[in-house]
Amino acid sequence: MARRLEAEPLNILLTGVGGQGNVLAARVIAMASVASGYQVAVGETFGASQRGGTVASHVRLALKDRYGPLIPRGEAHVIVGFEPLEACRALLAYGNINTYVLANWRPLPPVSVLQGEEEYPALADLERFLLEHTGGLLVLDATARAQELGSAAATNMVLTGALVASGLLPLDPQALDQVLKELFTDAVLELNRKALAAGMAVWEQSTPQQIWLGCSPNKDSATR
Amino acid sequence: MQLNMDRPGVTIFLQGNAALARGALEAGVDYATSYPGSPTVEILELLAQVARQCGFYAEWSVNEKVAVEGAAAASLAGLRALAITKADGLNVALDFLTCLGLTGVRGGLVLVVGDDPSGHSSVKEEDTRFLARVAHLPVLEPTTPQEAKEMVGVAFRLSEHLAQPVVLRTVTRICHAGGNVTLGPLPQERRRPSLGTEDRFICVPRQHLQQEQKLREAAKLAEAWNLVSYEGPAKAETLIVASGPGLLYAREAVKRLQRQDQVGLVGLKMVWPLPETVLQRYLQVARRVLVVEEIEPFIEEQIAALIGRNAGEWPLLRLYGRKDNTIAGSFGGGCGELTPDLVRAALTTILGLSAPEETGFRTEFRPPERELAFCAGCPHRASFWALQSAIALDGRRAVVLGDIGCYTLGRGRSGYRVLHTVHAMGSGLGLASGFGKLKEWNWERPTVAVLGDSTFYHAALPALINALYNRSDLLLVIFDNETTAMTGHQPHPGREVDARGEPAKPVSLEQILHGLGVPLKIQDPYDVRSSMRAIYRALKEEDVRALILRGPCALLRDRKLAQLRTYVDQMRCLGEGCGCNVFCSRVWACPANRWDGLRGKAYIDETLCTGCGACAQLCPAGAIRTEGGEAPWREG
Incomplete structure (x- = not known):
């Protein structure tokens, strides 16, 4: 049932701001991974951060061994950034030059920026930084897709959908759908399903030039 | 998915706190109490959801002292009782607990305590194990969510065997970790409370002796009950003694450095009293010992004392850990949470290997920090x-x-x-x-x-x-x-x-x-x-x-007030020229009050705004307007 992994353990970091639903996305991925036969370790770093702080979920998949709940520095294979600044912050700590990054291009300024003490970097600069320092980058406005479907709260499932379609996660969409059916009912289930499909569509409809901006051809073929 | 699903043998993903709650269900808990504190909040939340259905009692107590007292009452009446606190909460209960440790208990009494290394959601990083030691209570530490679940049952059995409360010490990286957990069977029968005519629980100083005897008995059980694990060569000159998630980090470090045939790894699941008999088997052949544990050098100091007591009989060995900063900790100086990187660095040092190449990015870019802040509309x-x-x-x-x-x-x-x-x-x-x-x-x-x-x-x-x-x-x-x-x-x-x-x-x-x-x-x-x-x-x-x-929490408030649409009248907003120093976003600092740098005007992010209307009362230019809904300040 479980497919061979590109790396053992496969380290995926989901990061964002309190309230964006990244802990739930990590749980959905983890539940689907356990059901698909993997050993999974998740570390949720949220602290008191429902109050606007950084939230990160470390997800580590292995075929056999149990790993600790934290990804070592520089060893994330994939970073899913729910917010541009947080994608960069996570890359600096946990990524390396080969890390793939999917980023929701929807800035949420920290309070120091609101108060004018610091500046939010220009989005073009952040994109250039990610391009120059990753193995591949996909930016998308997942929040806009989620809002089109009825609620910004589904941003997390749009990103999860894009991640699954990218092939970076060794899971079948059906495994995720099964988890959604376990967790939700009625309208909420429908919203999450649509969001997952919308995220997959973002990937499918992107041209190779839009996907993995900056990545070398051989890496591209290795993941697709 | 229900926590009380009766499907033994099935493996599912559970958060550590959910695994602890499931462990309590499988152990047949009768009475569960807690005061909410991160990182253990979800345990009682989950138990309370199924309590009525499963036939046990669960409450949010007014504070941790009363929570432990309530659970103790159930235990004295012969029931299995669970009290859940964060480290700081155990302090509140400590006066009672040090007395309860003297009288002992009847039904199993387990205290699940969540320590928060680096204080992710606490004002301090406190090591509960010292408090348990003051109260003379055995301490167990799980490594994974699966082990956390099993350990609740072990702790109940140990508590009943010794007639003593038992502390199950968890940390954030257990509670807020998650992993594969194989479910066990749920009990079919429930206990009834009882108190014999001769049963008395009256605290007197000379019970101190019985406490010490109970602790000696606990240490003896450690081996028979598999509360110490070992992996590695038969005789290891380099030994790691680890507990909690530290064991996983240590195992990963040994594997990454490819020293499985050279380094022995002892996993301590009972950390107080120290299972000395088993440990000395490994210690007396070792030349260097690294202790990997969360927060304070608790095991490390006990091992130092054990080495001291055996001076002259064992070959010389060197002890490394937090005390000498070999384990630097996230805060440095031996303080702060463990990470896999810190443990690997420590093992690299004691093996005399060259430090790995610096892999970090060479860049000046530092993203602005994200300080915690009140929610929009708080x-x-x-x-x-x-x-x-x-x-x-x-x-x-x-x-x-x-x-x-x-x-x-x-x-x-x-x-x-x-x-x-x-x-x-x-x-x-x-x-x-x-x-x-x-x-x-x-x-x-x-x-x-x-x-x-x-x-x-x-x-x-x-x-x-x-x-x-x-x-x-x-x-x-x-x-x-x-x-x-x-x-x-x-x-x-x-x-x-x-x-x-x-x-x-x-x-x-x-x-x-x-x-x-x-x-x-x-x-x-x-x-x-x-x-x-x-x-x-x-x-x-x-x-x-x-x-x-x-005023109700903005995250919970019913949306009556939200009908109040709040917006910035762009004609009235005077921008930088106002003299207000951009009051609404820069001073007031609600995340929904934003500043449009290009236009030089304020605006409101209506997806975040809860319509509380507070900023509209304070804008000196009167540019923040509201429409619809009920505004409290308009009434009188």
């Missing part, structure tokens, strides 16, 4: 604004004593740095009682204590009574958001429902204050100007007086 922002404005108007530089809850953020930007102190639950009011007596030195600064509704019930009453009786001068401001917000909205004794969602008998804040004879005003914090006036007037008064600023 009543506390309005309350702190009113408080700091009233204090400024009063001009006597009031001293403001803070407490533990969301409003602790009053120490930072989003509470305008109003708070002078933050310590422990209810301590702000105790400090206020003291500051309020400084008038005997002709101290003229007014004293203000800020605390939340749940904290008031938890620990404030003795301090309040002290202040009244001793005629201290203080203004108590209760930030009442009608819930325990910081930990995720658990009910407290002021609410109409209990942990199981059943009707409760609410204990009203104002009735307590009226009963004590404290002059009281109640004010809507969103009516900022009235709050400011009320605080200003109260500051001028003497003796103990109270003000309740009552």
Whole structure:
């Protein structure tokens, strides 16, 4: 049932701001991974951060061994950034030059920026930084897709959908759908399903030039 | 997915806290108590959801002392009882617990305590194991969510075998970790409470001897009950002794450095008393020992003592850990949480290997930090604004004593740095009682204590009574958001429902204050100007007086107020030329108040705005407008 992994353990970091639903996305991925036969370790770093702080979920998949709940520095294979600044912050700590990054291009300024003490970097600069320092980058406005479907709260499932379609996660969409059916009912289930499909569509409809901006051809073929 | 699903043998993904709750179900818990505190909050939440259905009792207690006392009562009546706290909470229960450790218990009594290395959601990183040692209670530590689940059952059996409470010490990286957990069977029978005619539990000093005997017995059981693990070569000169998630980090480090045939790895699941007999088997052939554990060098110091007691009999060996900074910790100097990188670095050092190449990016780019802040529409922002404005108007530089809850953020930007102190639950009011007596030195600064509704019930009453009786001068401001917000909205004794969602008998804040004879005003914090006036007037008064600023948590508020659409009239906003220093976003600092740098005008992010309307009252140009809904400040 479980497919061979590109790396053992496969380290995926989901990061964002309190309230964006990244802990739930990590749980959905983890539940689907356990059901698909993997050993999974998740570390949720949220602290008191429902109050606007950084939230990160470390997800580590292995075929056999149990790993600790934290990804070592520089060893994330994939970073899913729910917010541009947080994608960069996570890359600096946990990524390396080969890390793939999917980023929701929807800035949420920290309070120091609101108060004018610091500046939010220009989005073009952040994109250039990610391009120059990753193995591949996909930016998308997942929040806009989620809002089109009825609620910004589904941003997390749009990103999860894009991640699954990218092939970076060794899971079948059906495994995720099964988890959604376990967790939700009625309208909420429908919203999450649509969001997952919308995220997959973002990937499918992107041209190779839009996907993995900056990545070398051989890496591209290795993941697709 | 139901926590009480009866599917033994099935493997599912569970968060560590859910695994602990499942472990309690499989062990047939009869009585569960807790006061909400991160990282253990979800355990009682999950248990309470299924308590009625499974036939056991679960409650949110008023504080941890009463939680442990309630659980102890069930244990003395022969039931299996579980009390859940965070590290700080065990302090609150410690006086009782040190006595309970003397009398012993009957039914299994397990204390699940969540330590928070690096204090991700705490004001301190405290190591519970020292408290358990003071109370003479055995301590178990799980490594993974699966082990956490199994260990609840082991702890109950150990508690019943010794007739002694047992501490199951977890850390954030267990509670908020998750992994594969294989379910076990659920019990079919329930216990009945009983108390024999001869049963007495009366604490006397000479029971100290029995405590020590129980601990010796526990240490003996460690091997038979598989509470020590070993992996590695038969005789290892390099030995790692690890507990908790540290064992996983150590295993990963050994694997990454490819030293599986050279390094022995001892996993301690019982960390107090130290299972000396098993341990010395490995220690007496080792030349270097690295101890990997969370927060303090607890195991490390015990091993140092063990080596000392065997001096001359064992070959010389060198001990490494937090004490000598081999394990640097996230804060450095041996302090702060473990990470896989710190453990690998420590092993690299003691093996004399060259440090791995620096893999980090060479870049000057540092993203701006993301400080915690009040949510959009939070009543506390309005309350702190009113408080700091009233204090400024009063001009006597009031001293403001803070407490533990969301409003602790009053120490930072989003509470305008109003708070002078933050310590422990209810301590702000105790400090206020003291500051309020400084008038005997002709101290003229007014004293203000800020605390939340749940904290008031938890620990404030003795301090309040002290202040009244001793005629201290203080203004108590209760930030009442009608819930325990910081930990995720658990009910407290002021609410109409209990942990199981059943009707409760609410204990009203104002009735307590009226009963004590404290002059009281109640004010809507969103009516900022009235709050400011009320605080200003109260500051001028003497003796103990109270003000309740009552507004429901913005994350819970029903959307009646949200019908109030708030927007910036672009014609009225004067931008940088206004002289307001961009009040709405730069000063007021609600995440929904934004600044459009290109147009030089303020605007409101309507996806974040909750329509509280507070900023509309404060914009000096009157540019923030509202329409629809009910605005509290318009009424009078």
